[in-house]
Amino acid sequence: MCSMSENPEKVNLQDLTFRELTEFVGTLGATANQATELWRCLYRRFQTDFDDMTGLGASLQGRLSESARFTVLELLEEAVSADGLTTKVLFRLEDGKTIEAALMLFNNQGNGRERRTVCVSSQVGCPIGCRFCATGQQGFERNLSPGEIVAQLLYFIRRLENESVRAETTEPHYKATNVVFMGMGEPLANYENVRSAIDIIGSPKGLNMGLRQITLSTAGMVPEIQRLARENVPCQLALSLHAATDELRQQLVPLTRKYPLQELIAACREYSAQTRRHVYIEYALFNGINDSPEDADKLIELLGQGDFPINLIPCNITPGKNGFGPSPVEKAHAFQKRLIAGGIRAMLRVSRGSDIDAGCGQLKSRCQDNR
Incomplete structure (x- = not known):
């Protein structure tokens, strides 16, 4: 390669x-x-x-x-969803450790814009230990270098370019339009290398992705969120929230013990004030755990009206994750409607690639289990 x-x-x-x-x-x-x-x-x-x-x-x-x-990534395994819109890959790094990345295609997004989004990992494993996450169950091994992060994006760019050539089209369909730091690891726990990777991805002389094309997702590391704001890192910030009370969030995201919700949300408000950019909330819906009308009301109270757009995502089913299952469609719609009635902009997203274990860490876990 x-x-x-x-x-x-x-x-x-x-x-x-x-x-x-x-x-x-x-x-x-x-x-x-x-x-x-x-x-x-x-x-x-x-x-x-x-x-x-x-x-x-x-x-x-x-x-x-x-x-x-150059960075070497060895392709170990690949899975493509039945609809052909999600491709998940498992790479082996030069030291033998493995990471995942994914390509997600979004066609005709209402405004006629097609998106080709690459989801990259920032660490081997993850130190946060979220109970519902396959990567969290694997533990933490090491940080990825900037080159190892960027190489994941370049792999899919080359792949799309080759597909465009085979299709004999003159249109630049090969170009990845977005990159999201939502793969394995906590990006803000690898701040310096992720910051360098964003600089490389955003360079006008190269890939030239703007801040609206780069999204960084965090479980909520308050000092690093504040640093992102001070340094005005050119990216969109997303917060993996998943609960509206400290008691429940501590069960789901252990980092809450260090950074309680009031402190975390205050840091996000400060980030928005300094950067003039929204912090997007990611809220995975777990059946019977965080998807009740009372949970929606507490979320409205925590976030206030109009401050934080919310993406609601029925969770992927991960073997061995202690009963975490996705909310039924009707329940998810009711949760969304309650948030909207409370003045919050809430979008219900479709979980991508569930038929190919596309949730974070699932392909690696399956590969390890099959050894």
Whole structure:
């Protein structure tokens, strides 16, 4: 998949922001124009072999081959949903650890806009330990580097580009339109590397994804939410809430013991005030656990009117997750209507890829179980 040396001293170009890459190739005698050309090779032509980067000049190509490398992701398993709209993959990293990523296609979204959204992981495993999440049940192993994060997006971009070529179309259907940090791991627990990955993904000289195209989902790390606001990181922020009381949320999301809801929601309000961007609420509906009319009323009281758009998502069924099942459709609609009546903008989303274990960590768990 890519050209690489086993020399661990080589610099991984996909770990570098544009500024860092410019500084690095400057030490090799490259000009600023050559640095820009190299960036385009990586993030507009999606090349992974220095021999193909003819616009750099033979001398720089040779120096890069001696001192630089790329991220390697090995495809282990792939699953495609019956409707063809969701593709889930399991990658093996260079150290043998495994992560998941997914591609979700959304056609004709009412405004005629099609979306091709890539869901990326930010860690191997997850330190949060949410009871309903397959990744949370696996524990935490390590953070992903910026290059390992970006490589997941590049894999699907290349895949879409190849499908476009095979379809003999001149339309740029290959382009991924959105990226969401909603895969394995807690992105804000890997703040520096995720921040660098967002810089790379958003670079106007490369992938050029804007803040409305990048969404970061967190279980609620208050200091890091405040830091996102201070640094004005160009992304949309989503909060995985799932409960309207500390008592229930502590059972679902152990991080609540450290950051109670009042503190967390206050940080989100502060984030919105500083960035002038909404914090989107993700609320997985679990049958008989958090989907009653009383739960809806408590959610209205917690969030107030009009401050936080809510995405309601019937949960994926994960084997061994102690009875967490999705709310029936009628119950989910009733919950949504109660929120709307209470002045909250609530969207009921369809759970994607349930027939292929597309919930976070499920493909990895299945692969481990089959060994």
